[in-house]
Amino acid sequence: MSATAEAPVRRPQGVLRQLLGRPRAAFGLVVIAVMVTAALFAPWLMPHDPFAQSFDGLDLMGAPLPPGGAYPLGTDLLGRDLASRLILGTRTSLIIGVVANGIAVVLGAGVGITAGYFCGWTAAILMRFTDLMMAFPALLLAIVLAAIFQPSLMIVALVIAMVNWVQMSRVIYTETRSLAEREFIQVQRAIGSGPLRILGRHLLPHLLSSIIVFGTLGISTTVLLEATLSYLGVGVQPPMPSWGNIIFENQTYFSTAPWLVFIPGLLIVLLALAFNLVGDALRDVLDPTLKGRH
Amino acid sequence: MSAKDDTGRGGRRPVLSVRDLTVQVATEAGAKTVLDGLSFDLVAGETLALAGESGSGKSMTALAIMGLLPKPMARITSGAIRLGETELTTLDEANYRRIRSARIAMIFQEPMTSLNPLMRVETQLCEVLLEHGICARGEAPARALRLLQDVRLTEPERRLKQYPHELSGGMRQRVMIAMALACEPEVLIADEPTTALDVTVQAEILDLVRTLQREHGTAVLMITHDMGVVAEMADRVVVLRAGREEEQAPVRDLFAAPRTDYARALLAAVPRLGTASARPERAEARKVVEVDDLSVRFDLAGGLLNRTVARVHAVENVSFHIHAGETLALVGESGCGKSTIGKALMGLVPWQGSIRVDGVQTGGRSRAAMRPVLRDIQMVFQDPGASLDARMPVGAQVTEPMRVHGLVAGSELGDRAEWLFRRVGLSPDMLRRYPHEFSGGQRQRICIARALSLGPKVIVADESVSALDVSVQAQVLDLLRELQEADGLAYLFISHDMAVVEGVADRVMVMRLGQVMEEGPRDAVLRDPRHPYTRRLLAAVPVPDPTRARPPIPDTAGIEAASPIFPVGRGPARVALEEARPGHRVARAT
Numbered sequence: 052m053s054a055t056a057e058a059p060v061r062r063p064q065g066v067l068r069q070l071l072g073r074p075r076a077a078f079g080l081v082v083i084a085v086m087v088t089a090a091l092f093a094p095w096l097m098p099h100d101p102f103a104q105s106f107d108g109l110d111l112m113g114a115p116l117p118p119g120g121a122y123p124l125g126t127d128l129l130g131r132d133l134a135s136r137l138i139l140g141t142r143t144s145l146i147i148g149v150v151a152n153g154i155a156v157v158l159g160a161g162v163g164i165t166a167g168y169f170c171g172w173t174a175a176i177l178m179r180f181t182d183l184m185m186a187f188p189a190l191l192l193a194i195v196l197a198a199i200f201q202p203s204l205m206i207v208a209l210v211i212a213m214v215n216w217v218q219m220s221r222v223i224y225t226e227t228r229s230l231a232e233r234e235f236i237q238v239q240r241a242i243g244s245g246p247l248r249i250l251g252r253h254l255l256p257h258l259l260s261s262i263i264v265f266g267t268l269g270i271s272t273t274v275l276l277e278a279t280l281s282y283l284g285v286g287v288q289p290p291m292p293s294w295g296n297i298i299f300e301n302q303t304y305f306s307t308a309p310w311l312v313f314i315p316g317l318l319i320v321l322l323a324l325a326f327n328l329v330g331d332a333l334r335d336v337l338d339p340t341l342k343g344r345h
Numbered sequence: 346m347s348a349k350d351d352t353g354r355g356g357r358r359p360v361l362s363v364r365d366l367t368v369q370v371a372t373e374a375g376a377k378t379v380l381d382g383l384s385f386d387l388v389a390g391e392t393l394a395l396a397g398e399s400g401s402g403k404s405m406t407a408l409a410i411m412g413l414l415p416k417p418m419a420r421i422t423s424g425a426i427r428l429g430e431t432e433l434t435t436l437d438e439a440n441y442r443r444i445r446s447a448r449i450a451m452i453f454q455e456p457m458t459s460l461n462p463l464m465r466v467e468t469q470l471c472e473v474l475l476e477h478g479i480c481a482r483g484e485a486p487a488r489a490l491r492l493l494q495d496v497r498l499t500e501p502e503r504r505l506k507q508y509p510h511e512l513s514g515g516m517r518q519r520v521m522i523a524m525a526l527a528c529e530p531e532v533l534i535a536d537e538p539t540t541a542l543d544v545t546v547q548a549e550i551l552d553l554v555r556t557l558q559r560e561h562g563t564a565v566l567m568i569t570h571d572m573g574v575v576a577e578m579a580d581r582v583v584v585l586r587a588g589r590e591e592e593q594a595p596v597r598d599l600f601a602a603p604r605t606d607y608a609r610a611l612l613a614a615v616p617r618l619g620t621a622s623a624r625p626e627r628a629e630a631r632k633v634v635e636v637d638d639l640s641v642r643f644d645l646a647g648g649l650l651n652r653t654v655a656r657v658h659a660v661e662n663v664s665f666h667i668h669a670g671e672t673l674a675l676v677g678e679s680g681c682g683k684s685t686i687g688k689a690l691m692g693l694v695p696w697q698g699s700i701r702v703d704g705v706q707t708g709g710r711s712r713a714a715m716r717p718v719l720r721d722i723q724m725v726f727q728d729p730g731a732s733l734d735a736r737m738p739v740g741a742q743v744t745e746p747m748r749v750h751g752l753v754a755g756s757e758l759g760d761r762a763e764w765l766f767r768r769v770g771l772s773p774d775m776l777r778r779y780p781h782e783f784s785g786g787q788r789q790r791i792c793i794a795r796a797l798s799l800g801p802k803v804i805v806a807d808e809s810v811s812a813l814d815v816s817v818q819a820q821v822l823d824l825l826r827e828l829q830e831a832d833g834l835a836y837l838f839i840s841h842d843m844a845v846v847e848g849v850a851d852r853v854m855v856m857r858l859g860q861v862m863e864e865g866p867r868d869a870v871l872r873d874p875r876h877p878y879t880r881r882l883l884a885a886v887p888v889p890d891p892t893r894a895r896p897p898i899p900d901t902a903g904i905e906a907a908s909p910i911f912p913v914g915r916g917p918a919r920v921a922l923e924e925a926r927p928g929h930r931v932a933r934a935t
Contacts (some may be wrong), residue, residue, distance in 0.1 A: 237732070256737070323406075
């Protein structure tokens with residue numbers, strides 16, 4: 052209630068600067084930046100050819116090399132440089148994590164908010180459809196979709212989005228239902244505001260925190276789902292690497308060559324964590340009631 | 346301030362004694378003291394009221410005594426709470442559990458949320474009895490029945506087998522009291538026990554607490570914001586403000602001659618029934634709202650096929666009108682349909698009948714076609730915190746109606762926002778702030794500014810001051826009055842509070858179960874009520890004067906049970922209104 056004078060100057064500070072001011076969010080941003088750089092400049096950053104199956108890459112028994120030496124992160128079963136494959140795989144995994152998850156978030160939030168605000172037939176049809184999608188085994192659906200279309204990176208992203216939007220729409224639907232009953236939405240109706248204005252300007256900002264939390268949680272799920280699809284042969288096609296399919300290709304050798312599973316796994320965790328930290332901070336920065344607190 | 350001097354009952358040992366109690370809450374900005382050196386004594390059989398406005402720390406005191414402070418944010422930093430020989434501030438949780446319910450019991454404001462909705466009344470009562478080893482398992486049901494008889498619940502055998510949702514608010518509060526008294530505690534803490542209840546039910550519950558106190562000799566700590574309740578119940582009063590004791594005095598002394606300015610101001614702000622000055626005479630103006638035969642019914646679906654099985658007859662054949670510049674007050678208890686009428690006027694619920702706003706029929710319009718009508722009629726809701734969007738600066742919210750209606754655009758919006766802010770007594774440099782940066786009263790001013798932005802002829806004020814502290818309430822009512830005089834605004838003032846209504850209304854309409862019981866000029870209805878229901882409502886209002894006992898309220902048996910829900914095809918018997926004198930209509934007694 053205090054600080055009359057400083058009230059106007061607090062707002063214009065950029066969202067990015069506010070994020071960088073929070074240590075955890077800054078860490079997340081740095082991780083994301085590093086990964087994006089790796090994806091963009093992969094051809095120049097890779098120490099070896101990621102597709103080359105060299106004899107140097109295997110020991111005399113034909114087993115992969117552990118990290119160190121000429122291959123900083125070791126080699127995989129076919130003697131390919133793991134570091135190079137991971138760097139190139141960043142492209143796939145980032146695209147899957149961001150694009151597939153982005154589509155899922157937009158679709159899920161859109162369906163949820165529409166069904167939640169417009170009761171009656173619209174809601175009934177949309178939510179029954181959502182339930183149907185939920186009841187359908189996600190993996191099976193993904194396999195069918197991927198089999199119909201030629202598996203390419205974008206198709207895989209789309210397929211993953213198709214099976215992943217459902218949970219988001221359920222959560223947003225319930226939350227919109229309860230928000231729509233609240234008095235400030237009643238007020239909007241009493242003023243005569245149209246549905247677009249109510250949805251966009253009044254409901255969406257209140258749903259943002261749930262959308263962000265669910266959106267960032269979805270990143271690790273999508274990256275792993277891509278891996279599953281790759282494993283089943285309907286995901287990103289080999290020899291193109293993705294973090295997920297590196298794990299799946301090598302999991303049978305987990306006991307003898309654990310780095311092949313650990314390192315890409317760690318990267319997936321790091322990616323999800325980075326987005327989570329940024330998402331959390333973003334939610335706080337965008338919430339005016341929490342302004343000025345850390 | 347020493348509490349010892351004020352202990353009116355010299356010599357008797359206090360059951361509960363609080364000394365220099367200080368409670369701090371950890372906030373982002375550091376520790377904040379919410380209770381500061383509070384001291385009082387509670388003697389067996391007496392009632393001590395902790396009175397104060399919101400944020401005064403009265404509930405914090407109750408939680409501190411019960412050992413229920415939200416940990417780890419809040420903690421007692423100094424002071425002592427003694428219950429008989431036991432020091433409570435240093436007690437560990439296991440020992441505290443033995444004291445709660447057994448020696449200190451508490452009843453809360455909202456009886457529905459304090460009872461477990463999935464358990465029968467009997468199970469919940471027996472649980473308390475068994476937990477504290479009051480009786481053997483076999484005896485418990487009989488004991489529970491006796492408890493319900495003690496709190497004068499009708500049909501106690503049937504109530505035992507019911508679930509909380511099957512009981513009315515008053516019955517639930519009786520069950521809560523029965524649970525609280527199950528172990529015969531020495532101290533009963535009642536935290537706003539009647540705030541969520543209708544006045545007639547409130548009167549009954551207060552009577553019950555008094556009777557039980559006499560029978561059991563329990564010491565009662567009554568926490569309330571309502572000075573009427575204080576006057577009616579308390580022997581002594583502690584007036585709290587921002588965590589500090591402002592004044593501690595026997596109730597009669599406090600009301601007769603408050604020593605501190607704050608207590609004086611607080612008492613002066615309390616609306617008193619029967620003291621309102623005459624409303625200004627107005628020339629007969631045109632009618633801005635005409636309602637004919639308005640009915641609102643909500644379908645209740647049920648059964649396997651989700652068919653309509655019953656209807657809530659929320660409003661039945663109600664007709665009234667409001668002149669320009671006039672205030673029509675709509676009063677009645679919860680569920681009587683008064684808010685539904687407000688919503689029907691705004692087109693927020695489907696209705697049948699005829700509503701004209703400034704001569705324009707509003708029936709059968711789509712939402713878009715309703716828009717021009719909404720320029721003439723606007724609404725101010727009960728809870729200003731909930732009716733503002735927490736994520737939008739208030740300036741944008743105040744001008745939003747003008748943007749929606751395309752009346753003003755661009756830079757002029759800012760000027761209009763400033764003008765509106767000044768009109769409701771707020772400083773224009775607060776326009777860029779968010780709702781949480783304002784107090785409750787300021788927020789309600791913002792809501793009023795928003796309602797004014799379209800230049801309406803009528804404002805529906807639905808319990809618009811009920812959520813505010815009395816001092817703030819008075820200011821907001823003054824603002825409404827000023828705006829009415831300046832602009833000739835008409836108000837439909839929906840309220841349950843008779844004393845507030847008396848201060849603002851030109852005419853009063855009393856509703857019950859969706860139908861009008863009595864309608865007429867304020868003085869006729871409130872000072873010479875003709876319908877028994879109106880009389881009962883008025884008699885139940887607590888009188889903020891400890892020297893005047895409230896007259897016993899007329900019999901209420903069976904009234905509480907009446908419901909506006911009927912099977913499809915049936916409906917309530919239509920009540921016919923007769924003119925008792927010109928302009929004063931009364932429902933024919935049935």
